[in-house]
Amino acid sequence: MSLSLATLGAILAMMAATYACRAGGYLLFTRIRPTPFLRSVLAYIPGGIFMSYVTPALVHGGLPSWIGAATTIAAMAITRSLVAGIFLGTAATWAVWLLR
Amino acid sequence: MSQPVTFTWAGFREGVRLSVPLLIGTAPFGIVCGIVAQGAGLSYLETFLMSGLVYAGSAQLVALATWTHPASALAAGFAAFVVNLRLALMGPVLAPWFDRLRGWRLWTSLFVMVDQNWALAVRAMNAGERDAAQLLGTGVPMLLTWVATSMLGRVLGAGLRPAPDHPIFFAALAVFICMLVTLWRGRRDVLPWGVAGAVALLTARLLPHTSWYIVAGAIAGSLAGAIRDRVRA
Numbered sequence: 001m002s003l004s005l006a007t008l009g010a011i012l013a014m015m016a017a018t019y020a021c022r023a024g025g026y027l028l029f030t031r032i033r034p035t036p037f038l039r040s041v042l043a044y045i046p047g048g049i050f051m052s053y054v055t056p057a058l059v060h061g062g063l064p065s066w067i068g069a070a071t072t073i074a075a076m077a078i079t080r081s082l083v084a085g086i087f088l089g090t091a092a093t094w095a096v097w098l099l100r
Numbered sequence: 101m102s103q104p105v106t107f108t109w110a111g112f113r114e115g116v117r118l119s120v121p122l123l124i125g126t127a128p129f130g131i132v133c134g135i136v137a138q139g140a141g142l143s144y145l146e147t148f149l150m151s152g153l154v155y156a157g158s159a160q161l162v163a164l165a166t167w168t169h170p171a172s173a174l175a176a177g178f179a180a181f182v183v184n185l186r187l188a189l190m191g192p193v194l195a196p197w198f199d200r201l202r203g204w205r206l207w208t209s210l211f212v213m214v215d216q217n218w219a220l221a222v223r224a225m226n227a228g229e230r231d232a233a234q235l236l237g238t239g240v241p242m243l244l245t246w247v248a249t250s251m252l253g254r255v256l257g258a259g260l261r262p263a264p265d266h267p268i269f270f271a272a273l274a275v276f277i278c279m280l281v282t283l284w285r286g287r288r289d290v291l292p293w294g295v296a297g298a299v300a301l302l303t304a305r306l307l308p309h310t311s312w313y314i315v316a317g318a319i320a321g322s323l324a325g326a327i328r329d330r331v332r333a
Contacts, residue, residue, distance in 0.1 A: 002143045002145070003143065003146060003149075004146070004169070004170065004171070006169075006170030006173070007171045008149070009171065009173040010163075010171035010172060010176035011149050011154065012153070012173070013174070013176055013177030013180070014150070014153075014154045014159060014160075014176050014179075014180040015153040016177065017177045017178070017181035018154050018159060019210075019211065021181065021185055021186075021188045022187045022190075022191060022213055023191070023207065023210045023211075024188065025190070025191045025192065026192055026195070027191075028188070029188065029189065029191070029192040030191075030192050037326055037330060039189070040330070041323060041325075041326040042185055042188070043186075044322035044325040044326060045318055045322045046158075046186050046279070046283060047280065047283050047289055047292060047293050047296070047321070047322075048292060048293070048296040048319070048320075048322045048325075049158065049182070049183055049317075049318040050158075050277075051280065051297045051300065051321060052296050052299070052300035052313060052314040052316070052317025052318050053161070053276050054273055054276050054277060055296075055298075055301050055317070056304040056313060058273070064270070065273065068270045068273070069273065069274075069277055072277045072278060076277070076278045076282075080282075082125050082128060082129065082275070083125075083128050085274055085278035085281070086128050086129075086271050086274040087128070089270065089271075089273075089274035089277065090268065093267040093270040094267040094268070097267040
């Protein structure tokens, strides 16, 4: 049950940044209309974040991760279920990791 | 906009009822986040505070991917800001509801707004729903589930004590890969996603052990997509 001051500070910074997006976005963009360009940039950000997270991790993780990624995509495309995607993808990675 | 916007207990309860299918999606994500929090060296209390106060799964996973001891408030805060920028565009869509709310009703509704219950609220609002408490009603069970499953994941992580290269951590990647599958809109995403991946890879090499690669990749990729769209238009 430890709580480091630096960790608490980082958590509070994350809380402030996140709430600034939730509440600040509403307060700001109901007063000034975002330009179509800004709107377009913001719409591409989620895909950009997820690709940025996934790509270096896959390159670093090697074969088990690639097989896991392919399994996740297949499971997700077929079932559209987050549970199936996470579970089957992780199971495939684990299996390849054990077999190597 | 014929009837006035209300905020009633009945609307809250209707939201709770609607939240049940959403909880099934929240639970595995929360467990993954708890396991990753254990791997990053967060205590039970720290995991509890992060999930309860930040309540943004993608931002938590991104920040935890490069968590340091002592933690960097600047790096964690900036990562959370970039990852959650999408939330800034969601609030204004619900303005017909939010504009009528005052005080705690408005501020708590904004706090519990995430992608899934926002989408549900937009659909209800467009279908003529006037009770704005529905968003808080879907949000509170989701927040409670998020905190509870994060703690469950933290317990699982403590029991397993996985090494940093353990395949269990692939679950965090799987979460994001699932989201990419959901987000995929066809060929228009190839350029922004490709640029994001390439810039992230390069930045991760140049600035190892920081989360700037995610920020750099996301900004480069989304600018590439938006500039391409503007040039074509």
